[in-house]
Amino acid sequence: MKPTLEVQQTLTSLEKSLWDKDLHFDSDDGNYTLSAKFVEVDRFGHRHSRTQDFMAEKRSRLSEMEVPLADYSAELVSEDTAMATYTVEVRFSDVLELLHCVSLWVKVNGKWHLQLHQTTHR
Numbered sequence: 377m378k379p380t381l382e383v384q385q386t387l388t389s390l391e392k393s394l395w396d397k398d399l400h401f402d403s404d405d406g407n408y409t410l411s412a413k414f415v416e417v418d419r420f421g422h423r424h425s426r427t428q429d430f431m432a433e434k435r436s437r438l439s440e441m442e443v444p445l446a447d448y449s450a451e452l453v454s455e456d457t458a459m460a461t462y463t464v465e466v467r468f469s470d471v472l473e474l475l476h477c478v479s480l481w482v483k484v485n486g487k488w489h490l491q492l493h494q495t496t497h498r
Contacts (some may be wrong), residue, residue: 377452387450387460390488391479395441395466411482411489419475419495440467456483463498474498 379387414426441464448462458481465474480492 379450379452379458383452383458384450386488387458387481388445388448390481390490391448391460391462391477392441392444394479394490394493395444395464409487409489411491414490415492417492417494419473419497441465453480457481458483458488 410426416424445462450460460479463476475495476498478494481488482491
């Protein structure tokens with residue numbers, strides 16, 4: 377089912393912030409936090425859990441997002457669970473990559489938590 381316009385805008389903003397290399401993912405100041413069960417499957421098929429080392433390494437390799445969220449779509453899986461899909465052009469260490477992305481967001485106590493993020497080469 378389609379989320380409300382407000383939820384769509386929130387999720388779009390959260391997805392864009394995933395590609396902000398200066399974002400502190402677990403900060404109380406942030407718009408969201410990574411779920412305790414967070415898993416990322418990166419563009420090489422490697423599985424990562426929520427660790428400071430992984431997040432720091434990811435930020436260090438990310439240079440910039442070239443084209444934000446092409447073909448973006450968000451769907452509610454349940455009342456408090458949403459799935460976002462999109463394509464993005466991202467520069468990692470001077471290499472431009474076109475990636476297809478899927479994120480699973482869970483809303484807990486009014487705050488969105490990123491549960492799963494997966495990228496694959498397009």
